[in-house]
């Protein structure tokens with residue numbers, strides 16, 4: 001299949017739609033058992049406030065190393081998605097055409113190219129920013145937009161007016177998810193999209209990317225507050241039965257399972273790209289993936305890839321100064337505020353934890369300025385499940401226990417600002433993950449270092465955090481280990497940090513970084529609703545309800 005051959009997704013009407021998918025889903029908080037892929041994609045968040053996970057993680061076909069090794073990105077995506085979606089739920093020809101359409105919008109022939117960054121240390125960059133909005137989010141959100149469209153076309157066949165299933169998608173963004181969701185859903189029939197961003201806390205290009213899209217179904221809300229306030233509002237809307245039943249809420253954040261699933265493809269794709277570039281492609285080297293991390297969605301896709309069988313020795317979490325995850329891996333305490341001297345149950349010292357400002361900190365990598373990482377809940381479920389399995393009861397009991405444990409941890413996070421886990425659970429987290437915290441000063445140094453190297457590579461601040469963490473990992477691992485560091489955004493999206501790092505160099509000009517798509521963007525007409533402090537989630541619920549009503553009145 002060619003990645004550039006765009007095809008219109010069509011519904012194969014002659015296929016019987018028996019809805020017996022290969023995977024059923026459950027909620028991390030124990031409820032909502034047995035849902036189909038379509039149901040979890042359209043619902044986004046479970047009714048009990050939990051996140052959907054597949055009941056089983058499928059294994060790879062026995063010959064995947066040979067039969068997948070030369071597949072294109074789209075072909076690999078098809079193989080991986082087919083492990084989760086049965087042909088009776090989406091017929092293969094339809095799935096292929098949805099995937100092909102989604103990746104035809106990428107500028108790089110290879111979709112997500114792997115480039116050597118520091119050959120002597122086997123350090124590679126996985127460039128994930130060649131989609132329409134220049135950030136890794138496009139990989140999943142181009143696909144999610146087309147999946148929504150496919151399911152809605154199928155549900156609405158032969159229906160008119162109020163009979164049609166209308167989806168109201170609400171999302172929170174620190175800049176990148178918002179624009180990628182807008183580009184994935186703009187102009188789509190039967191979908192209204194509401195994106196909440198923290199006013200003044202996204203980069204000027206990100207803000208322009210979002211607010212200059214004037215399609216009637218796109219609504220930007222600039223909220224006075226932080227990204228976490230926006231994320232909390234989205235979750236509050238999902239747990240409100242009123243708006244849920246009247247407006248059919250849908251999610252574009254990585255709480256939506258399809259986001260995670262779509263992102264597993266580039267872990268496999270980069271693995272094969274790496275093997276092809278090695279002198280002995282049949283010998284698998286030790287590989288680490290290093291992931292700039294905020295909401296824990298990107299690295300969680302790596303975790304699923306690893307659990308499915310991808311030979312990744314470790315996944316390295318790279319946080320900015322908003323380091324709740326890094327502190328968890330050091331102490332076993334998941335706490336909004338650092339608690340000094342605390343030990344995990346069973347005794348892990350809280351070494352290396354430095355003073356921290358209360359609440360979220362504004363850094364040079366704003367897309368990662370997140371206090372609480374929503375997908376960490378999915379990992380917590382797997383950790384709790386494995387811990388429960390030690391009791392040697394049956395499967396159902398383990399799953400039930402895991403759901404109850406997650407529920408009680410999340411309750412403690414809400415009521416007391418944090419919780420701690422047993423040492424065995426922390427040890428189990430350490431088997432798959434390591435973590436690093438990278439400061440603003442180290443981010444700038446890393447951008448400078450690679451601009452001053454022979455290939456003059458310009459890193460965006462988020463990718464620089466991954467590279468800084470990679471260099472630390474390289475220093476402590478076997479020289480033969482290969483490090484694949486995820487480059488999550490194009491540097492032109494973050495002019496402030498890039499200029500701060502490089503403007504002293506007289507030969508540097510920001511114009512050389514600027515893609516033509518960004519030229520003049522900031523001068524275009526904008527549409528945005530400002531949400532003052534104190535409006536609260538109920539006020540936002542009213543805005544959403546009123547806007548959908550206006551939109552639908554215009555279209556019927």
Ligand SMILES: Cc1ncc(COP(=O)(O)O)c(C=O)c1O
Nearest residue numbers: 176293294295296297298367488
């Ligand atoms: C550029 C960039 N890098 C890294 C991240 C962190 O990814 P995740 O939230 O999946 O951990 C984000 C936002 O999510 C981002 O926009």
Ligand SMILES: N[C@@H](CCOP(=O)(O)O)C(=O)O
Nearest residue numbers: 173174175176177253254367
């Ligand atoms: N960095 C993100 C924050 C939202 O994360 P998501 O992956 O859960 O959508 C952004 O840019 O919006």
